[in-house]
Amino acid sequence: MIAAVGSNGYEARISELAGLFARAPFDEDGWDRALKALASHTGSARAQLLALGDRHAAFNWVTDADPHYLAEFEEIGGYRADVNYRVATTRAPLELSWEVHYAAARAVSTNERFLDYVRRHDAEFGVQMTLSQRPGVLFGLAALHGENEGPTTEAQREVFRRIAPSVLEAIRLQDTIEHQGAALLSGSLESMSTAAILLDAVGKVCGMTSAAQALLGPGTLQVRAGVLHARRPDIEQALQRRIGDALAGSAGGPADIWLRNGDGLLLLDIRTLPRQDWSFGFAPRVIVTLRTPLAIDRHAAARLAEAMGLTLAEAEVVALLAQGHSRQVVARLRSVSVQTVVAQLRTIFQKCGVNREAELVAIARTVIEMVSR
Incomplete structure (x- = not known):
């Protein structure tokens, strides 16, 4: 039972819920825990947090959802306004949409497949809010009600409205953390x-x-x-x-x-x-x-030829294989047939004393690493 708006118990629940979202980016399963608490405090079956792009759903998390819920959402194009009446009722950031808005959208156009989908997954009703919107992506929060919960009440919507700014701040913090990870990955690739x-x-x-x-x-x-x-x-x-x-x-x-x-x-x-x-x-x-394979590996090919007793042409084949290219790609890059590459490899195997391409590549990569130091 949700406490009356303005009571001490109500404010304590809002504060507790805000604290869960503040810790969500740092705690293991923190987001799942916070969203489940939001569902509980709004009398909802499930809570949902999602980001919708122009062509793809960046993420779509629904607490305690059937394993097929998210896969089917993607399959039916649930991120499209002409399919999903929730997307069609998207309003300005931090403005609520709920059943009255859903009904208006469905009166204009009803996608029967999506309607069947939300009814089967017991998520026809609820309340939602756009948390933020930037070019190409929309971040949204929702509390989902099924037939058992029925439409949302004013008190439930008020809890949802009060906690939304805290969720937005937590998302911004997650944004910072993930961009730091992107910077670290870029730095590793740069090195x-x-x-x-x-x-x-x-x-x-x-x-x-x-x-x-x-x-x-x-x-x-x-x-x-x-x-x-x-x-x-x-x-x-x-x-x-x-x-x-x-x-x-x-x-x-x-x-x-x-x-x-x-x-x-x-x-x-x-x-x-x-x-x-x-x-x-x-x-x-x-x-x-x-x-740019050939431009990068000419120097390496020369070193491989010297170290492994190969001709420069044979060494170029080995250098390209060591980069992970298939025999077909090697042939294309060297403007020869695949049969020519296969014939060259027979000779290379004999010169290097190996029987398999994997052995040859392992040796070549070791040589390239040694001469690159």
Whole structure:
């Protein structure tokens, strides 16, 4: 039972709840604990915290939700205003929306699939608020009511309204912590001279090394409004598709996006970074590495030829394999057939006394590391 607004017990609960959110960025399971307390104090089945991007949900956490709840939300496009009546009722930051607003939105347009979804998951009613909105992403908080809880009461909405500023401050603190992690990752990549661009959970550039910056330009890649773009339409389409797959965690296989960089080739490798528990999407989610294989490894190939008794052509093949390229990519970079690379490898195996490509690569990487010191 929620205490009357203005009573000492009520104020004590608001203070306790604010304290839980203040500690959430620092405590293990702190956010889950604070959101469950919010659900309890508003008589709700569950509480929800989410960030919606232009194309993707950066995060969407619902306490005590069915395992299929979030996956189905993504599948039906629940972040879209034409699907989700809650998104359609989004108001200015720190303004409440609740059942009266949901009913108005559903009277104009009702997505039956989404309505069936929230009813099956017992989350048709509730109260929500946009906490903040910046270009490309909206941060929202909600208390979800099902059939058992029924529509929200005025007292429950007042608790929700009172605690929202504390939740926003906690999110800002989480933002600071995650951006510090992004800076540390960028610094590590910088020290390794890696040409890398980091993207957050909604696809915005959140970090870039100087080596990557040097490779950007009108003929390769550009950053516009915080988003990575390619000039050529076909490359742009492939780039955005790969980034979208990586954001969704469904990118698979080696990168196959090639750009012409001056007189050489530039290979883009787009991969999903490991997701951390309770990451708000500020931390890097995708890494785009840019490689100029032959330009980088000519010196290494010369050293490999000397150390391993290979011709320069054979050493270039080994150097490219040591970078992680497949035989098909090696053939393309050297403008020869895959059969030629396979034939060269037979000779290289004999010269180096190995039977497998993995053994050869291990030796080559050791040699490259020694001569690079």
